[in-house]
Amino acid sequence: MTLLAAPAKTVVQPRLEITGGKRLSGEIKVNGAKNSALVLMAACLLTRETLRLRNVPRLTDIAAMGEILAALGVQVVRGGEIIDLDGDNITQAAPPYELVNTLRASFFCIGPLLARMGMAQVPLPGGCQIGSRPVVEHVRGLKALGAQVTIDHGVVTAVVPGRRRRLTGGQIHLDCPSVGATETLMMAAVLAEGETTIENAAQEPEVVDLANLLIAMGGRIRGAGTPSIVIDGVDQLHGADYAVIPDRIEAGTLLLAGAITRSDLLVTPVIPEHLKAVLTKLEDAGCHLQVEGKGLRIRADAVRAVDLRTQPFPGFPTDLQAPFMGLLATAQGTSMVVENIFENRLQHVAELQRMGASIRLQGNTACIEGVARLSGAPVQGTDLRASAAMVLAGLAAEGITSVMGLEFLDRGYAALEERLNGVGASIRRVVDPH
Ligand code: EPZ
Numbered sequence: 171m172t173l174l175a176a177p178a179k180t181v182v183q184p185r186l187e188i189t190g191g192k193r194l195s196g197e198i199k200v201n202g203a204k205n206s207a208l209v210l211m212a213a214c215l216l217t218r219e220t221l222r223l224r225n226v227p228r229l230t231d232i233a234a235m236g237e238i239l240a241a242l243g244v245q246v247v248r249g250g251e252i253i254d255l256d257g258d259n260i261t262q263a264a265p266p267y268e269l270v271n272t273l274r275a276s277f278f279c280i281g282p283l284l285a286r287m288g289m290a291q292v293p294l295p296g297g298c299q300i301g302s303r304p305v306v307e308h309v310r311g312l313k314a315l316g317a318q319v320t321i322d323h324g325v326v327t328a329v330v331p332g333r334r335r336r337l338t339g340g341q342i343h344l345d346c347p348s349v350g351a352t353e354t355l356m357m358a359a360v361l362a363e364g365e366t367t368i369e370n371a372a373q374e375p376e377v378v379d380l381a382n383l384l385i386a387m388g389g390r391i392r393g394a395g396t397p398s399i400v401i402d403g404v405d406q407l408h409g410a411d412y413a414v415i416p417d418r419i420e421a422g423t424l425l426l427a428g429a430i431t432r433s434d435l436l437v438t439p440v441i442p443e444h445l446k447a448v449l450t451k452l453e454d455a456g457c458h459l460q461v462e463g464k465g466l467r468i469r470a471d472a473v474r475a476v477d478l479r480t481q482p483f484p485g486f487p488t489d490l491q492a493p494f495m496g497l498l499a500t501a502q503g504t505s506m507v508v509e510n511i512f513e514n515r516l517q518h519v520a521e522l523q524r525m526g527a528s529i530r531l532q533g534n535t536a537c538i539e540g541v542a543r544l545s546g547a548p549v550q551g552t553d554l555r556a557s558a559a560m561v562l563a564g565l566a567a568e569g570i571t572s573v574m575g576l577e578f579l580d581r582g583y584a585a586l587e588e589r590l591n592g593v594g595a596s597i598r599r600v601v602d603p604h
Contacts, residue, residue, distance in 0.1 A: 182602045186573045186587055188564030189596040190546055194433040196593040197465070200421045200440060201227040202251065202414035204582050206376040208275040209353045210383050210414060211235050214244055214255035215282035216361060217387060219409030221255045226414055228584045230577075234273040238265045242279070257286075264291035267325075274298065277305060277350065281357035284317055284328050288335025291327045299553040301512040307344050307351035314340040315358055315366065339364030339403050347372040347397070347482045353380050360389040362403035371399045374483040375444045379415045386410040418444035419489045420583060421466075423558050425449075426490075427590060428468040429457050430497045430566045435593060438465025447486040451476050451494065455501060475503030475540055480511050492518045492559035499527035500566055501540040509534045518556035521549040525563055525571065543568050551575025554582040561586065565595055572600075 202225035212235070214221040226232060228251070236246045236253065243261035247254040263283045270276040274295040283290035297303050309319050309326065316338040317328045330337055339362045344351055352372040357380070359366035371377070373395050381394030387410045390402040421440045428435030429452060442449060442461065449459055449466075454476045458469040475498060480488040488511035498505040499522050509515045519529050519536055524547045528539040546569030551557025557579040564571030573579070576599070579586065587597040 184601040190567035194593040197436040203417040206379040212278035217407040218258040222411040224413040263287040281354035285361040288330040300515040311355040337362035339366040344370040359401040366401045368399040422490045429470040475505040477506045479508040496559040496562040505538045517552040546571040548572040
């Protein structure tokens with residue numbers, strides 16, 4: 171008698187099962203900005219006093235950053251959407267390798283550690299699905315502030331020579347308006363001796379949020395939000411109690427959820443100036459937007475094709491390219507989307523095609539011919555924003571869409587399915603029953 175091998179246990183990937191075709195209605199909340207909170211948390215290293223951050227989203231990336239800071243000696247106390255960070259007793263200047271590897275944003279520690287301790291040792295943030303993510307600008311800028319920086323075996327070691335181990339203000343001209351480099355160099359320069367200028371600086375709202383926090387801590391910074399930032403170094407910074415700005419990328423994603431389901435939906439809070447390029451494109455596509463209290467109400471019935479090209483702020487944000495493409499897959503007409511920021515951020519095209527989208531790819535350009543209806547299918551999110559795009563497509567598709575890749579989604583969107591179900595969606599999170 172031959173024993174049949176027991177069927178291999180099929181490991182079921184956690185997924186969201188979305189029943190499409192439901193109209194949304196009511197009010198949906200926008201959380202604090204992930205890409206601001208992460209760098210604001212790193213700023214706690216710049217002072218011995220407590221930094222209190224409010225409106226901090228509950229995301230896996232935020233928890234990971236908290237672990238990294240705790241490993242450096244920071245007392246981290248989380249209560250709801252408030253985090254208290256006490257950097258009085260920094261015990262070391264090298265976050266542990268195994269923790270850093272889980273979170274690219276841990277590289278934000280290098281600037282403040284160097285400013286506070288006169289040395290820092292942080293592993294190179296690896297590349298990720300969307301591109302190589304170099305830190306050349308960060309390193310060049312730190313050297314311009316007097317640091318000696320070496321990279322060996324994937325670890326960046328930065329040291330401030332001399333007895334006082336204090337950085338010296340300098341002139342920095344970024345080759346590209348890197349958000350991370352601008353933020354890293356602002357945090358390094360804020361305690362340096364003398365004046366620093368950063369030319370060709372990134373202008374994103376998250377850069378302005380960091381500058382506002384550093385100013386609240388006693389820093390002296392002018393020009394954040396413009397291409398030219400001037401920082402007068404001070405001897406020390408004090409603590410602060412500071413609220414993170416609303417997440418403009420999450421707000422844009424939720425507005426797109428309203429558009430793709432042809433709904434009437436209030437998304438709140440939203441700071442319209444943080445999303446001008448996106449709001450213009452939504453209106454060009456036929457959506458009606460109006461300010462209502464601290465939020466924006468979107469109404470969409472017929473949606474037509476528009477062309478997009480991603481650019482640094484204030485241009486169209488690369489982080490909303492994939493979610494917006496989900497909408498364009500269902501729009502009337504043909505759209506051209508060009509991804510200019512990251513070299514590999516069009517992997518959601520293949521997944522949208524599995525749902526019946528008609529898209530042709532040519533290098534960094536996608537040509538999307540809208541279809542009347544997408545059809546539900548099992549799809550994979552390949553990065554944070556691509557996963558969000560698949561959720562949006564599932565909201566509009568005929569039938570059931572299973573979205574895998576929740577480890578990416580949960581990095582950037584807290585309790586997304588609960589919030590969408592709260593305005594009429596039908597989404598179920600399925601995890602492996604074993
Ligand atoms: C920030 O990443 C955001 N992450 C990203 O959001 C966002 O997509 C990106 O800015 C652009 O807006 C956080 O804030 C944590 P960059 P960052 O340095 O700082 C090139 C999301 O989904 N570059 O502005 O890493 C780089 O390769 C994430 O929330 C260099 O060439 O972005 C990229 O092509 C994804 N040399 C472009 O600039 C450098 O030295 C933009 O990178 C640095 C960057």
